[in-house]
Amino acid sequence: MRHQLFIGGQFVDALSGETQPTLNPHDNTPIADVAMAGRADVDLAVAAAQRAFPKWSRMAAADRGRILLKLADLIEANAEELARLESLDTGHPIKDSRALDVPRTAACYRYFGGMADKFQGETIPVEAGFLNYTLREPVGVVGQVVPWNFPLMFTSWKMAPALAAGNTIVMKPAEITPLTSLKIAELMAEAGIPEGVVNIVPGLGSVAGQYIAEHPGIAKVAFTGSTATGKRIVQASAGNLKKVQLELGGKGPNIVFEDANLTAAVNGSAWAIFHNQGQACIAGSRLMLHSAIADEFLERFTTLARSIRLGNPLDAATEMGPLTSALHRDRVLSYAQVAAEQGGEIVAGGRAPVAAELARGCYVEPTIVKARSWRDRVAQEEVFGPFVTVLTFKDDAEALEIANGTDYGLGSGLWTSNLQRAHRFARDLHAGMVWINSYKRVNPGSPFGGVGQSGYGREMGFDAMREYTQVKSVWVNVDAQIPPWYPRPAA
Structure with missing residues (x-):
């Protein structure tokens, strides 16, 4: 059972040596002492993600997709271990973890693995003589903060589209339910995700989570959790005007x-x-x-x-x-x-x-x-x-x-x-x-998210890929004759 941080492709202790027990909610007995990341650990994780970004973002999209498809296969091969670990750490009934949480997790990586080389830009009809097209580029290093209620599944909702689009990741699972996220990190290494592309830093929200939201080296932060915390993340993100994606509370x-x-x-x-x-x-x-x-x-x-x-x-x-x-x-x-x-x-x-x-x-x-x-x-x-x-x-x-x-x-x-x-x-x-005539149906292809105090941005589907990319417009003068705006006599 992994209980260390995962930074730069290695499981490591927190620099401070600080740990916190994760408890079995059935009887409140300790399961493991998990390393708690501090600001210095987040700095190391961001640096590892920055180093990994150029190679990962320029990798052929089909190759990134194949790695995610292999990860989906590994999740299915380790389904029972993941299901029991999720139930032990969160209290999910094991029949739910087996029938829903693990299959949905694998399906999400498989969906975005298949999408990696199918998400494309556009050509736009502009004035005669010009070719205008758009590129969809990854935003860079993204910070992701996952809640404790569905840690295994929500980890996939955030990481799968981000990785398919070519981003690198610093992920903070909830400090009370980090175990399946750390197991997924192990499977990612086995699937062939390069060192530094994914970094997992369990830690307190007020420490590691806050620092991820404000870190100048992170280009986007995606958060799922309470509305009150979401508002604090928006405030913390203002320093470098990073993109923010929020899936917050509800009263359905x-x-x-x-x-x-x-x-x-x-x-x-x-x-x-x-x-x-x-x-x-x-x-x-x-x-x-x-x-x-x-x-x-x-x-x-x-x-x-x-x-x-x-x-x-x-x-x-x-x-x-x-x-x-x-x-x-x-x-x-x-x-x-x-x-x-x-x-x-x-x-x-x-x-x-x-x-x-x-x-x-x-x-x-x-x-x-x-x-x-x-x-x-x-x-x-x-x-x-x-x-x-x-x-x-x-x-x-x-x-x-x-x-x-x-x-x-x-x-x-x-x-x-x-x-x-x-x-x-x-x-x-x-x-x-x-x-x-139904309720709570979800699918990797269907956008998930809210309005008002429930946040903004969407998980899953093509909308998720849009959330993890930015648009670049390219203009090419093919054969347009542009008269000088400031005409002058020939020299």
């Missing part, structure tokens, strides 16, 4: 209309909020029910929520594991008190489970709260846990007002058999993504 509306298939909507809504213990920016954390079906839906939804099996994430029968840290568990549980203070009704959960075998872990029962108003804190603030706020509406106009009634705009969903309504809401919802 999940709207169930009176004509919905209730069986599908109940199951889909449970997936929307309880998958990965609700620790997802795109979670459908505001469950909005048409008043005509609200009682029936809520009864069925509550029954399903109470049946979810909590347990050790390494047990294949577990359907919901622990939250990723004790600090975060306590924050999520505090919102049950917030709901009560604002007149909300706790329909289910709102507490840690009582089972003795879960007592030492970071568990929270699936929690359902009926809010008094869509303006209450539990309907406005991102809880980021297995905590869903239930609201009702009487017609389409009220549904849209409530759905757009937050500062966030990441994911959103609706359940209806009315095709016109579905497309109208898809147009009018203030969100970067809309799912119709």
